[in-house]
Amino acid sequence: MYKIISGKEISLAVKERVAxxxxxxxxxxxEPCLAVILVGDDPASRVYVNNKKxxxxxxxxxxxxxxxxxxxxxxxxxxxxxxxxNDESVNGILCQLPLPKHLNEKEVLNLIKPEKxxxxxHPENVGHIMIGDYSFLPCTPAxxxxxxxxxxxxLDGKHCVIIGRSxxxxxxxxxxxxKENATVTVCHSHTKxxxxxxSQADVIVAAVGRAKFVTADMxxxxxxxxxxxxxxxxxxxxxxxxxxxxxxEKASYITPVPGGVGPMTIATLMQNTIxxxxxxxxxxx
Numbered sequence: 070m071y072k073i074i075s076g077k078e079i080s081l082a083v084k085e086r087v088a089x090x091x092x093x094x095x096x097x098x099x100e101p102c103l104a105v106i107l108v109g110d111d112p113a114s115r116v117y118v119n120n121k122k123x124x125x126x127x128x129x130x131x132x133x134x135x136x137x138x139x140x141x142x143x144x145x146x147x148x149x150x151x152x153x154x155n156d157e158s159v160n161g162i163l164c165q166l167p168l169p170k171h172l173n174e175k176e177v178l179n180l181i182k183p184e185k186x187x188x189x190x191h192p193e194n195v196g197h198i199m200i201g202d203y204s205f206l207p208c209t210p211a212x213x214x215x216x217x218x219x220x221x222x223x224l225d226g227k228h229c230v231i232i233g234r235s236x237x238x239x240x241x242x243x244x245x246x247x248k249e250n251a252t253v254t255v256c257h258s259h260t261k262x263x264x265x266x267x268s269q270a271d272v273i274v275a276a277v278g279r280a281k282f283v284t285a286d287m288x289x290x291x292x293x294x295x296x297x298x299x300x301x302x303x304x305x306x307x308x309x310x311x312x313x314x315x316x317x318e319k320a321s322y323i324t325p326v327p328g329g330v331g332p333m334t335i336a337t338l339m340q341n342t343i344x345x346x347x348x349x350x351x352x353x354x
Contacts, residue, residue, distance in 0.1 A: 185345060214249075
């Protein structure tokens with residue numbers, strides 16, 4: 070019998086914890102602040118930004134939104150980042166991705182001060198994750214670790230297979246799982262015998278961006294399945310990288326889409342924002 074790991078339920082617990090900490094910080098005169106930059110009018114990005122604003126409101130975090138037109142220049146965007154870098158009232162800076170094609174994503178992400186990089190994309194923060202000495206964690210992998218912790222799932226000695234090697238999910242996910250003493254295999258588009266490898270996994274993290282990519286014949290009985298994908302099926306409905314209906318009966322735990330990993334990503338962003346505020350005020354714990 071499988072159990073659904075509810076990102077809605079767990080993210081609410083995280084946000085309530087953050088809200089309690091924010092309340093205490095405000096008593097000491099500290100008001101955490103997150104600045105979000107949105108370039109252009111991509112509908113999906115707009116939804117994500119609105120969700121982040123709602124989470125900030127719930128947690129008592131001040132949120133600032135900066136909208137730039139889709140044809141904004143690199144200089145305009147860089148100038149805004151520099152302005153926010155130098156604004157001491159802003160603790161976290163997030164540039165909503167993807168950016169329009171004419172803009173250099175890497176340049177912008179590298180420009181954000183590491184101590185304000187609440188997405189943990191800056192090379193300095195990535196390096197800290199590699200050596201296991203970090204202030205910020207990438208929001209999606211950290212959200213997944215929080216889900217496993219909430220369900221009292223230990224990774225010690227487990228074989229974890231991550232499908233996807235992106236800088237945002239796959240690579241940092243491997244580092245966090247290694248830190249918990251898992252044996253980690255990272256699969257990607259050039260992996261041979263993918264089905265065979267995935268079918269040996271105690272824990273599967275699917276982050277490949279292809280609807281229903283993980284099928285029941287790739288899952289061993291009792292596996293824990295974490296679905297990071299957000300896709301649309303043939304009916305236009307949201308679905309993950311895992312064929313949920315086919316795989317759930319073989320799983321011991323499984324995350325749904327929607328309502329699984331997605332809400333955790335935003336909850337972790339809130340946690341990173343107050344961590345940034347504490348660190349900048351010399352109140353790091």
